[in-house]
Amino acid sequence: MILRGLWERRTLSLIVLIIAIIPVASAAVGPIYAAASRTTVVREVLRAAPAEARGWRYTTSGDVGAGVAAFTRGVDFLHPPVYGIETQGLLAAEDMNIPLIWQEGQCAHLRMIEGRCPQAPLEVIVSEAFGDKMGKKVTFANIVTELGGAAAELTVVGVYRPISHGDPFWFGRGMFTTVEGAKGDQRRAEPFFVTRETSSAITLVGSKRNWTNYAILGIDLAKVEGEDLETIAAMQAGAVALGRQTQAAVFSRLDDVIKTMRAQAGTLSVPTYVVIGQLVALAWLLLFQTVGDLVRARSQEIALARLRGHSLARVWRFALTEPLLLLALAFPLGLLAGRAAADLMIGALLPGVPLTVPATAPLAGAAALAGGLVAAVASAWRTARRPVTEEWRRTPRRTRPGWVIDAVVLALVGLGLVELLTAGVISDASGQRAGALAVPALLALALALLARRLLPALVRAFFGLTRRRGGLGAFLALRQVARGTVTAGSIVILATAFGLATFAVCAWTATIGNYAETARFHLGAPSVIEVTPVRPHELAEAVRKADPSALVAAPVVRVPGSVQMVATDPIRFTSVAYWDADLAAGRQIADATGLIRAPAMPRAWLTGDRVRFTVNHPSLRQDLAVRLMMTVSVPSRIGPIVVPVAYLTGTRSVREWNLPPACRTERCELRALRGELDYLSIAEPAPDPTSEVFGVTIAKLEIRQDGVWREVDAGLTRSSRWTGEGEASQDGLRLDVSDLTESSIRMATFPEELPAIVTGVPGRSPVPGLDGLNAAGVKAAAPTWAAPGLTGTGAIVDLEYADRIAYGLHSRARFEVWVTEGQAARITEALTAQGLGVLSVTHLADLQARFAGEGPGLALLLLLVSALAAAVLALGRTVLALYSSARRRRYELAALAASGAGLRSLRAALLVEQLITVGAGMLTGLGAGMLAARVALERIPQFAEPPTTPPLPFEIAPGPVALLVGGGVLVSVVAAVVVSEVLLRGIQVDRLREAQA
Amino acid sequence: MLSCEDLACRAGGREIISGFRLEVAPGERVALMGPSGSGKTTLLTTLAGLLPPSRGRVLVRGLSLAERPDLRAELALVFQSYGLLSSLTAAENVEVALRAAGHHPSEAMDRAAVVLERLKVSAFADHLVEELSGGQQQRVAVARALALRTPVLLADEPTAEQDAGHRGVVLKELMEAGGALVVATHDPEVAELCDRVVELRP
């Protein structure tokens, strides 16, 4: 009998089923989408991580296979282990320790410039730094053929060049030199590759007797999933413990990565669930209305059951069975639908991510269904409790919507809004903002409740007008809207759904705009090519060769720190970098970069093996001597190198000293000179410090290179070139040495404070400098709210200045070439042709995509998609309800037609009724959404780590909003027209056949 | 005024009326009697031109109703289930019918007030129809038909819900409406007031 009843009311049953499936599906989508998003987060973070943070390198001198097997037990997201062995060989001739490596499959990752890959034991291949050894034999001081035997001879059978420096195969150990074919550079100890059998063919002597076995365990980005995050963390913890407990050591830079992944996953969950919660609540509303309709449709039968005296239990069972059956059916169907929907969404939004259904999905679906249960029970209660005689009144009395419920809901909404927008219920930083995502639904609900009271009153105001004149259509429509039963519910559901949708669109467009703006400034230029570290002047030279026009590419060195530093060529920077004059108090980029340019200035280069100073000084007391020291910067060494060059006694001295060995082939630079007073006598009680000042004049400075002495132009006679405790005059550079003060004088190649384009307020903090020594202060020549390349407080300085200040290059410095739109490929090619190693190319779109792929971005995307779906649903349900209501009135409308009302009037009546109802709902929703946007937009979570600069524009693009509204209007109008036509066909006069039951 | 010959009507899949003939002169009042299920409602609806007959023709003033649908304006029908618009007040229901028939809104308002007064429901003129009792609704339905002042009035059980007092009022208004009247009824009292009785046999 139940089935017959369902069939009898099959349309309504079907609608209930569909509308019950929706909350289950949406609730199920949430956890599935969240799981997929977590996977995306994990994969993206890993993808962006350096190679040595994408897995582990397990090293041991024992059995590596067993160790790896134990370490990776039960883990399925790793690439198969790449085994290798390694040791150090001492090349006596060059006095260098060379790594000797065999790694499984090494030849595929090396390009042979000459010769071939090693195949037999005792064969090696070398890097280009050792290219001269091609074909020859090499020996190592610590490698012998057998214990007590002669030195082993290994034949060089090939010269290799690594195919890619960032290849995860090498686990990022920086084994290879950065500038290929660098001449004059001290040879980097790049590895020699051998075959595996070589290890058994030779014997190691000395301190290291064993080869190290290692295995590289890379995380397979195609297999790793969100739920593996904890496994990775556990493995990392285990790795650390292993190192302490066994002789195995596991290397990885995963700690940072894990932290980032956790943070991002954290910023994902809360917003996602807030979004899903709203969707489910909306679906509950829908379900409430529709299940209520279903139970009410059976009210006659329920009344009969009560009349016949069936027990209350039986009556309840009678009332509830149909809806419960439909709900029970909706559960599995809803889960399937949710899975399918999630599949679609993930396919479109997170390509490549697999679909997993976590256990929370069915739970969420069941929770959503609970709403339908509540609705069924509530409706059944009301129907079962209503006096039976009400059922048989000719036209049942309508109940007025209760004031109490409205007041309670409004109060709750108001409270909720106040909490969310001021203090914040969830105190955690990201959580508080996530709560802002709930604002639109609350606001829309509140406004909807108000609107459903206001609309009838508003419409009633026009009663008089339509009564006195105009067509029948408006007359009928207005009264139906004001007095009908469908209006209130429709307005609530439409307004809420549309409010959510409007907000979602606003939020999405504003967020996309924010992402674009942030990406612009964080990246700095349309495309950024990261290259392997080189000397700044080499970088500048390479860029100059690649782009002679100076309009397309700019060299940039970025150094992170509490005050970030971007060092660049100001002229090229002007053409390439993003800039917003409005953020810089109206100053254009050309003006700004003009202010930071370093004037050309000669520098004192020292290349050679020995230095000679000719110093004039007054006669020194017998017990005093002056120690003269020279500060030089030595390439490839970080920090100033102080060379004691002279020990002055008597009057005139000519002193010589050795320069650091690197200066023989590289350009060292004379930076500063210092003098110290020294007391010669020791035995006596220390004499009182003298306040005498001795002027030490350096007359000449010479360098010996290749045996030839040459004078160095150090500007000894030019006062503009030196600054400090002394002065240059025509006699030379005078240094005032005294006991009391520090007497130093430096080459004035740079000012104390570099002029810079500055964001934030660096205050007294120095920028890190290219050497990371925090030696350079900055002066805000061009302050701005946002500057290209700076993600926080920082300064943009001239690369020339930065180079002049720096002593060496810090490993955290990033070397980049910024290029204009569309030029990345060309410039990259030009750079690689010159020998620069290109690590990566990042485009603006990549960074934007990365933001959009973070937790909050994904949650917002989910909001957008689901809110739009909800709006469509609400519209559908409303149209359906209007249709059903009109259908029930078929008989009386036919009677009206019989009285002479033309089809035109009836059509107008139906159309206007629908358009007013739908229009009012949509308009309220639109208003609510925009109000919510105004109020809450700036608080919703958008970034996993909110940027401190640039200031986010929060611009809502009018286009998509107009599209939403226009689309809604179009669909409503079309639906209204179609429904009216269908209804009119039904209101043919032969409906009069049926007597109203 | 209104006539038909060899009229047949189908309802619910079978021929419920067959071979019916009727001639109503202007101002003549005819009672149509017969038990329920004999097809009175279907017959009246067909005579009103709202249902097509399966055989035969309905003629108004000698012209075929099927060919001249505009002649429907000469007929008004009081439905058995009243057919009032539930979302309108009593007065609005009458006004709507008048306006649908082409009257000016202010004239409709005036006429509606008058006829509602005559049917003793003017106290409820501004109440929604669903708030009225069955009898009151029926009187509104009658008022609606009467207000149109058509030459032919067809009424389907117009006094079924009325108590003694009001029944007289309704009958008085129907009988004194002036035009031709065809009233379907069980009630012998009604039949007595009419000029002629036609018996329907199932």
Add this chain to the structure above:
Amino acid sequence: MSIARCEGVVQIYRAQDVEVVALRDVDLVVDEGETVALLGPSGAGKTTLLWLLAGLLRPSAGRVWINGSDLGSLDQRKLDRVRAANLGVVLQNPGRNLIPYLTAAQNVAFAQRGLRRDRRRVGDLLDRVGLGDIRDSPAGRMSGGEQQRLAVAVALANRPRLLLADEPTSQLDGESGRAVVELIRQAAEQEGTTAVVVTHDKAVSDGLSRTVTIRDGRVGSEGRRGENLVVVGREGAVQVPPEYHHLLPPGSRARIEPLADGVVLRRVEG
């Protein structure tokens, strides 16, 4: 033993802003096996009285007993049980008594509460109302008359002690109507089913053993074996039947002259 009893029943309900008194001070006793026709003009309160007897309404004042149980003292559950055990109700519009998508036989079975579905009785009842050959057609498709007969059969399905019927023959022609009346009488004779039938069909009232006329919310007159007697209500109220209104019009004054066994009312002119 009285099956149904009303004492001082008053029923008032609100319609818009007005209070309507549907029944005022109704006293009624129905004995077992009686068949009572409730007559009276429309709106006089007949249906209201029927619903009160069925326990579907609670009286504004006064008490109602069904089979010795005071309905006013029962909670909802007990009320349902009383109704289940004792009553069979036929509602005015035949369609309302039936579930349209079930067949005739299923409808009767639905009215049979409890697990005992007495198939034989179903068939028997349907035959007695003349619906035996369409027992498997859906109730919604039947004609008005067939539905009404089915409604009566449904009400009798559980062998109720009291049958309450509201206009059970309104849609029927003479022959079917007589069949229904006959069914009610047979049920009264063979199974002791008491019947209270609201009707304005003379054929029905003639076929039942007693008539009670409700006028203006009061029991105006009763009739047994063809004779119609005026009932003197509380406070001595007497309703003059309509056929005598021309002799003693409502609103006129009359002088009372006492007799040994009653009074005479003489119209006073002026």
